[in-house]
Amino acid sequence: MIRTVPKVSDAHREQRREQILIAAWKCFARNGFHSTSMADVISEAGLSAGAVYLYFRSKEEIILAVAGQVFTGIAGRMAELFEREPPPSPAEVAGFLIEQPVLARAQTPGDLFPLLLAVWAEATRNPILADLADEILGALRQQITRLFERWESTGQDLRIPARDLAPVLVSLVQGFVTQQALVGNPSPETYRQSVVALFDAAGLGPAQPAG
Template identity: 35%
Template sequence: MPTTRPRVKNDRSFYDEFVPRVSEAHLAARRQQILEAAWRCFSRQGFHATSMQDVFAESGMSAGAVYRYFPSKADLVRTTAEGIAGIAEDAFQELLAEDPVPRPDESLRRVLLHVTQLTTSHELDRTKIALHVWSEAVRDPEIRGIVTIVADRIADRWAQLAQRWRDAGYLPADADTRQVARTMYGVMIGFVAQRHMIGLGIDDYLDGFAALTRPPVLSR
């Protein structure tokens, strides 16, 4: 008699247990493939000039496959905002773990070096995508909400550093660390903006910041 293969029941349907199932890892990899294709398009063209057809072509996937993960371009933009807006967060872990704490100019140097290293190619520059995210936040309340959450998180990191700078004597004893944190966040994103708008180099930017923050050497 022919052997009947066992069938397994779940809460939705019957299916053959011998049919291969798509793993969670495979689904995550496909989703990331689409997202990175969209990032390349956004980096080259911005959000508004990029169509879903551009994403289909860039990813090499069908419309149905892409829409399975991202039902609309708005979903891609939101996911991009969540992933890109916090591009500097990882840089703070090492800084906060160091003792003694690096000076403010050295801390900024390391954060900005981390940010610039996220430029993996001419076609995928995450700092350029961050500019598009910040610009979109001006007109889209949902994107602004995402950016605000991330900005607050990064400001918290700067505030932790500012507290240690104050304790180490790099800041006045009465310095408001939250105000310092917001200023440092502005200095950080200001570099990203000037880098793309006028081609400002990191060394010139850091030299200017160091000149502002280091105490002058008094001549005798």
């Protein structure tokens, strides 16, 4: 006569975690990690303290989960670029990355960009996040480097070592995120256009003749 444990278990558990992470995402985007209290997250999630602590051991654990999603979300859309034929030019890669800095959970970039700044700042202090940042940023650079090399292999001239140009391209995205978060401009369209024009002028655009 042993009653079975409630059947909800697994799916329910995942759903609850998601619910909490979405709430935390919103709070962190609004107020950053440190000005957000557990009470804020709990209230936003519409749960109780006891419930939240059943799914996450600590605030730290929630921060790591959210920050991890933000980080990995950035590199997520890269695969698409590898499928293009012919291989995209550096100008195209740059334009793509600026257009789609992240999708992930954010509906509006207004939510995402300040959160990104918070994650970067936190990563300079939290060893676990620092490791993650190292891994993700390394992978992103490597993928960009490979895309450049593929483009070179079609007979184009990069003029700068692919390995060295990749961080420059990453900068263009990070700087855009930073300026958007700080002052709300330039617009993605204007900025993208300027960057693409710069790459075009440098002979790294789509329509450049080989050599």
